[in-house]
Amino acid sequence: AHRPYPDLDALLAAGDEASYDLTPADLDEALADEAVVGRLPAADGPGARAAHTALRAAHAEYQRRFGHVFVICLDGLRPAEMRDRVLAEIHARLDNEKDAERVQAAEELRRIARGRLARLIAGHPQASGIKQVSGIMGFRPA
Template sequence: MFRRPAVRGRIHRSPTLSSATLPEGLSRLNQAPSVAAETALRACCGSHRWARRMAAHRPYPTVAALLAAADEAAYDLTSGDLAEALAGEATSALHDRGNLTVHTALRAAHAAYEAKFGHAFVLAAEGDDPTAVLDQTLASLRERLGHDEDEESVATAEQLRRLCRARLLRLAEAPARVG
């Protein structure tokens, strides 16, 4: 389960929103029918409950408000919601960069992780350098394989929350149509 930060603020929405001042993706998300919005949001986080909650709280006046609402909804996920979200996650394809030894170690670590914890390994990797991401992924896998179930549940929930935020940013800023 996600752990709440010590201090949480409330999200304040203005009664009217100007779609001209919003990024195109956020404007489309705000205006989309509920089913289309939930579908788009489920691509960010696989929990039905999270997506319904996010869709129900529209419109979002800013991207910051969207992200704050996403964090709030993520912190309220139950272990069942988290399991549902993780069921939709897949181990990412490995970049072509890096040597065979690194790729072999990553495949073995992913397999060990999935065998131990029963779900795909999720990591909100930082940076754009594929080699650095491979190294970061392998280091994180090795560290997290040493976790017990409770420690890993907290780490996984935090990484999933961070992944959801990154996906929401792409959704909010995308010129492509929602739904």
């Protein structure tokens, strides 16, 4: 109804508005969608196996507690920072009540969608002067 969008800010505002209107069923569907799930970059070096094991265990506990994959927007982080951030956030969010975690997961989905829209427009030939945004999607351990 609002299209065409005159600029990136208008498009992002419309995306935000749509995300704020998600029903509980919409959120369940989004959290079940494999398209939201991404992979962390492979880790090498000392401690990589232990970090991977810790991440898998934390994610399994998260899924058991909340019933869906852990979703986090990692836009702006370097690949070397991502694994530690995900592990820290899973542990922090395990303390959330279920309703509070649904709100947090919805916010992370909104941030992921915003980043995807910005990257999509930045790659469009008619999008001159729009800054490229880096990022990654949600998370599921390998």
